Amino acid sequence: xxxxxxxxxxxxxxxxxxxxxxxxxxxxxxxxxxxxxxxxxxxxxxxxxxxxxxxxxxxxxxxxxxxxxxxxxxxxxxxxxxxxxxxxxxxxxxxxxxxxxxxxxxxxxxxxxxxxxxxxxxxxxxxxxxxxxxxxxxxxxxxxxxxxxxxxxxxxxxxxxxxxxxxxxxxxxxxxxxxxxxxxxxxxxxxxxxxxxxxxxxxxxxxxxxxxxxxxxxxxxxxxxxxxxxxxxxxxxxxxxxxxxxxxxxxxxxxxxxxxxxxxxxxxxxxxxxxxxxxxxxxxxxxxxxxxxxxxxxxxxxxxx
Amino acid sequence: xxxxxxxxxxxxxxxxxxxxxxxxxxxxxxxxxxxxxxxxxxxxxxxxxxxxxxxxxxxxxxxxxxxxxxxxxxxxxxxxxxxxxxxxxxxxxxxxxxxxxxxxxxxxxxxxxxxxxxxxxxxxxxxxxxxxxxxxxxxxxxxxxxxxxxxxxxxxxxxxxxxxxxxxxxxxxxxxxxxxxxxxxxxxxxxxxxxxxxxxxxxxxxxxxxxxxxxxxxxxxxxxxxxxxxxxxxxxxxxxxxxxxxxxxxxxxxxxxxxxxxxxxxxxxxxxxxxxxxxxxxxxxxxxxxxxxxxxxxxxxxx
Numbered sequence: 083x084x085x086x087x088x089x090x091x092x093x094x095x096x097x098x099x100x101x102x103x104x105x106x107x108x109x110x111x112x113x114x115x116x117x118x119x120x121x122x123x124x125x126x127x128x129x130x131x132x133x134x135x136x137x138x139x140x141x142x143x144x145x146x147x148x149x150x151x152x153x154x155x156x157x158x159x160x161x162x163x164x165x166x167x168x169x170x171x172x173x174x175x176x177x178x179x180x181x182x183x184x185x186x187x188x189x190x191x192x193x194x195x196x197x198x199x200x201x202x203x204x205x206x207x208x209x210x211x212x213x214x215x216x217x218x219x220x221x222x223x224x225x226x227x228x229x230x231x232x233x234x235x236x237x238x239x240x241x242x243x244x245x246x247x248x249x250x251x252x253x254x255x256x257x258x259x260x261x262x263x264x265x266x267x268x269x270x271x272x273x274x275x276x277x278x279x280x281x282x283x284x285x286x287x288x289x290x291x292x293x294x295x296x297x298x299x300x301x302x303x304x305x306x307x308x309x310x311x312x313x314x315x316x317x318x319x320x321x322x323x324x325x326x327x328x329x330x331x332x333x334x335x336x337x338x339x340x341x342x343x344x345x346x347x348x349x350x351x352x353x354x355x356x357x358x359x360x361x362x363x364x365x366x367x368x369x370x371x372x373x374x375x376x377x378x379x380x381x382x383x384x385x386x387x
Numbered sequence: 388x389x390x391x392x393x394x395x396x397x398x399x400x401x402x403x404x405x406x407x408x409x410x411x412x413x414x415x416x417x418x419x420x421x422x423x424x425x426x427x428x429x430x431x432x433x434x435x436x437x438x439x440x441x442x443x444x445x446x447x448x449x450x451x452x453x454x455x456x457x458x459x460x461x462x463x464x465x466x467x468x469x470x471x472x473x474x475x476x477x478x479x480x481x482x483x484x485x486x487x488x489x490x491x492x493x494x495x496x497x498x499x500x501x502x503x504x505x506x507x508x509x510x511x512x513x514x515x516x517x518x519x520x521x522x523x524x525x526x527x528x529x530x531x532x533x534x535x536x537x538x539x540x541x542x543x544x545x546x547x548x549x550x551x552x553x554x555x556x557x558x559x560x561x562x563x564x565x566x567x568x569x570x571x572x573x574x575x576x577x578x579x580x581x582x583x584x585x586x587x588x589x590x591x592x593x594x595x596x597x598x599x600x601x602x603x604x605x606x607x608x609x610x611x612x613x614x615x616x617x618x619x620x621x622x623x624x625x626x627x628x629x630x631x632x633x634x635x636x637x638x639x640x641x642x643x644x645x646x647x648x649x650x651x652x653x654x655x656x657x658x659x660x661x662x663x664x665x666x667x668x669x670x671x672x673x674x675x676x677x678x679x680x681x682x683x684x685x686x687x688x689x690x
Contacts, residue, residue: 100507106590107508114499114565115514117555122521125532132532139538185426193420201675202427208671208678209434210619212637213660216644217437220653226449228436260430264682271683313523320525323621327641341527348531349626358531365528372523 133359138352150359160360162335163343164367169251170339171318174258178314179307182262186269187295200270204263215327218257219244222328244329247336254324254337265310272306273299301384308383312375319368340364434664441465441657448653461654468643468658476632477639484549484635485617491554492564492613493606499556500568501594505580515569521562526622529558534626548627549620549635553613560616564609567681571605572598608681611674615667636663 096104108115133150137143154160189200206214221227222243230240243253276299284294300307322341325331331338331346338346344364348357440448442460468474502508503515537548553561575598583593599606621637628634634642640659643652671678 103506103590104508107502107506107511110498110502110506110590110594111508111511111514112498113495113554114518114556114562117495117552117557117561118514118517118521120536121533121552121555121557122524122529125529125536128535129528129532132535139535188419188423191416191419193416193423199423199427203430204678205671206430206434208615208667209664210637210640210667212619212621212640213437213663214433216640216656217433217660219644220656221433221436226653228432228453231451231453260433267679267682316523316525320527326621326625327644341525344527344530345622345626348534354531354535361528361531365525368525 129358129361132355133362135355137354139354143355146355150356151363153356154360154363159335159338160343160363163338163340164364166251166336166338167319167321167340170255170258170321171315173252174255174318175311175314177255177259178262178265179310181259182265182310183269183303183307185262186266186273187299189266189270190273200266203266206260207263211323212327214257214260215324218324219328222253222257244337245333247334250329250333250336254321254328257324258318258321265314268306268310269303272303276302304383305385308375308379312372315371315375316368319364319371340367437657437660437664440654441661443654443657445654448657464654464658465662468655468662471652471655472639472643473631474636474639474659474662477634477636480546480633481618481636484546484620485614487550488553488617489610489613491550492561493609495554495556495561496564496568496609497594497599497606499565501572501590501598503565503569504572505577506590518562518565521558522566524558526559530622530626537627543627544629544633546628546633549617549623553617560613564613567605567609567612567684568602570684571602575601604677604680607674608677608684611670611677612681614670618667639663 095101132143134145134147135143136146136150185203189196189203193199221229224230224240224242224245227243229243234240241249243249280298280302281294284298289297320341321339322345325337325339325342326345329337331342340360341364344357344360347353347360436455439455439457441464442462443454443457443464444459444461447454447457503511503518533548533552534543537543542548542551556562556565579597580593583597588596619637620635621641624635624638625641628638640656640663643659644656646652
């Protein structure tokens, strides 16, 4: 081969060392690459196709065009399930964030047995959610539950919690406040990273505790608040286990959350095509909420550099 | 850890006002301590109630006012549970799933994590971006199509769908573990590896003889997270497992609840809940450090 041709060649085969590194790189990463293609990418594409079919797993899938995608907009039950998930998220997430942040602040003060308290508040999220759900179903029981018992001590009459469509969602939101351990741990780690010199400077400038909280701590913590908010929104939208176990969506579909509805369509009614279409709708909605949060974060999240 | 109130007092203040501040701070801390204690009790009461009720007689479960400590602990409740449903079998199935899924998660995350951290190959950055994107991917989007794929493979009502995907970086979970490994490997000093490479060691040998011995904390963190994930998983067993013989503990607890709910078997539901919780509590006691480290490191995990 003429050496004059070499400058024209844009692509040169890398040397043996580099090739071996490539081979090792692909080989080592192959579990993820294969797994992503088979268990994520393929199912996602397949479910778009599935969305255009009517199929109850028996016989052949039947092409229905965009009918599934049109149907879901006028499907009252599906829309109600999205509303329920939105309602749950809209109340649960801010409450979780405020409480976990306040707890983290309290647990970085000079109190006694700090580590013991931290572990204690973290403990509820160690309990498997299935076990928690069966216990909380009884905690919330109108007659024999401990919540009504405790409310009775301060003179509040027993409430029908999970049996009342108006109270069932608030009850599940209340229960979700027991799962703030992860957010709390993140906040505690972040508070530990605030340079003491900054707090001293603020004190010297005459800032009281609230001013330091508002003008120093919260801005410095805003990236973590943002992160926790994004994750909590995604997780709350996907809440499934408590509703499935404690109420199975009732009463009157008041706790029929989006994922539970998709599960029901797919695995109770075997509308595989429609369930796939609903899953895509849900996915896009969750993505939109995440994108909106990222967009809004530019206005309030403070990054040092 | 730095606290907000350990700051140096301003010099300009008089001695009188300093001691008043001290007093106020002490009162505040005492108040805080009492408040946190009450709150902590509130946080732990449902779990304590579960444990105490698992030892109650049927009559005590529904007693008014609530019985907190059963008069004579009914240990036979635990034996009765195993008579009603084959919980021994469920425990065994759960053990199999957790063991093999965790091994798979470690296998996948160690190799892929190392590849992302240290090896250069075309497309790496693209696949790393994909990995980050799948961290937040809602599980439900792949639920129906995956079921159909596994149905095609005739894996329905076997434990395979609960294990095999996690050997291959399937969501949820494994992408997070890959990410954790990658971050940790990246933080290790690269010089040792380079020296070994010059000496002619293969990448595999470097990974196993140099990198992994230094990586025990992250391996422990991933193992703990993965154990918790597969132990508590409910959605996948619910969809893939039908015959009683293949149920996991999560299905057992939920199934018992569905059968017995609002009838007289409450104490047995509490027994099942307690039984399912005890192993993770033990894990937490011994591995608390890794829970907290992993969460603080990535912000993910822990449920």
